[in-house]
Amino acid sequence: MATDKELSDFLKNVEKRAFKRTAYTVRNDDAALDIVQDSMIRLSEKYGDRPAEELPLVFQRILSNATMDWFRRQKVRNAVLVNLSEFEGADDDGGDFDLLELLDLSSQSSATESAADSVGRLQILELIDGEVSRLPTRQREAFLLRYWEELDVAETAAVMGCSEGSVKTHCSRAVHALAKALRAKGVSP
Amino acid sequence: MNTINNSTKGFDAAARADRLMARFGRRVAAALSEQQARQPRHDIDERLRFAREQALARARETHRLTAAPAAVMLGGAGAAALAAGPGGDEAPWWLRLSSLLPLAVLLAGLLLIDHHYTQSQIEAAVEVDAALLTDDLPPEAYSDPGFVEYLKSARP
Numbered sequence: 301m302a303t304d305k306e307l308s309d310f311l312k313n314v315e316k317r318a319f320k321r322t323a324y325t326v327r328n329d330d331a332a333l334d335i336v337q338d339s340m341i342r343l344s345e346k347y348g349d350r351p352a353e354e355l356p357l358v359f360q361r362i363l364s365n366a367t368m369d370w371f372r373r374q375k376v377r378n379a380v381l382v383n384l385s386e387f388e389g390a391d392d393d394g395g396d397f398d399l400l401e402l403l404d405l406s407s408q409s410s411a412t413e414s415a416a417d418s419v420g421r422l423q424i425l426e427l428i429d430g431e432v433s434r435l436p437t438r439q440r441e442a443f444l445l446r447y448w449e450e451l452d453v454a455e456t457a458a459v460m461g462c463s464e465g466s467v468k469t470h471c472s473r474a475v476h477a478l479a480k481a482l483r484a485k486g487v488s489p
Numbered sequence: 490m491n492t493i494n495n496s497t498k499g500f501d502a503a504a505r506a507d508r509l510m511a512r513f514g515r516r517v518a519a520a521l522s523e524q525q526a527r528q529p530r531h532d533i534d535e536r537l538r539f540a541r542e543q544a545l546a547r548a549r550e551t552h553r554l555t556a557a558p559a560a561v562m563l564g565g566a567g568a569a570a571l572a573a574g575p576g577g578d579e580a581p582w583w584l585r586l587s588s589l590l591p592l593a594v595l596l597a598g599l600l601l602i603d604h605h606y607t608q609s610q611i612e613a614a615v616e617v618d619a620a621l622l623t624d625d626l627p628p629e630a631y632s633d634p635g636f637v638e639y640l641k642s643a644r645p
Contacts, residue, residue: 312541471514
């Protein structure tokens, strides 16, 4: 069972990322704060007796469900479906796109330095933030859960309610899209 | 051999792509964290802090409420023991015995039914034996195939 301090530390550690992820999805800071608060309370009330190591997965699941509940309450299911349909059909970027080459280039420090010199680190960060926010919903969710929340593929699939294969596909497409967009702007993370 | 080499190269390329994707993903994630650190939004941070404290208060309240019934039960048992006095430890035993009473009644009922059934079977056997022995016909006649055939044919 998680102690009061463990629960507090966990919430403190995860709250900003949870807010950001939710804000990406609902595009409304106040709504995102409400959703995060509801999720925190739900976690504390119903799952506070779970071991501390189980809290991240349970919390991400609660947060995803709370976000979906918000959409249902707002009667904007159509908007969600439009977002979902974006990633299903619109990611055919052509077969000549070489991810390995692109990622190799983007991981070279010289590119980072030149970009940082030209526009400043803060602007780069804002650009990255903007590109992440433009990703289709499911791709962004999979990408952030895998690399920001550091869940593994199976855990991400459990949170998203889809197969592990879907998670890998979403992540791959998200990385492709981000790498391509950032490269087009001469930016490397 | 060429097929094996090709498949090995394919696995290597896939593994390399996975590594590069993971590295890229972590760098983007680090950039997002860095942005949050560099551009703190105090209003958001304050509301998140408030939300966290609310959640922790609810957790404490829930924990208190779930712990309370157990404490009441323990307290109740203690009160009963105190009410029984220094030599009154029998009260819990009575409670335990009373909980076993229905089971004892059930077992006694089953034994009674079994005894009654056995007795009735013995009585029925006695009646048949008595009828056979007191009849004019000797009991050996029933083991004679000719007599059995006679009985069958004599029936209408």
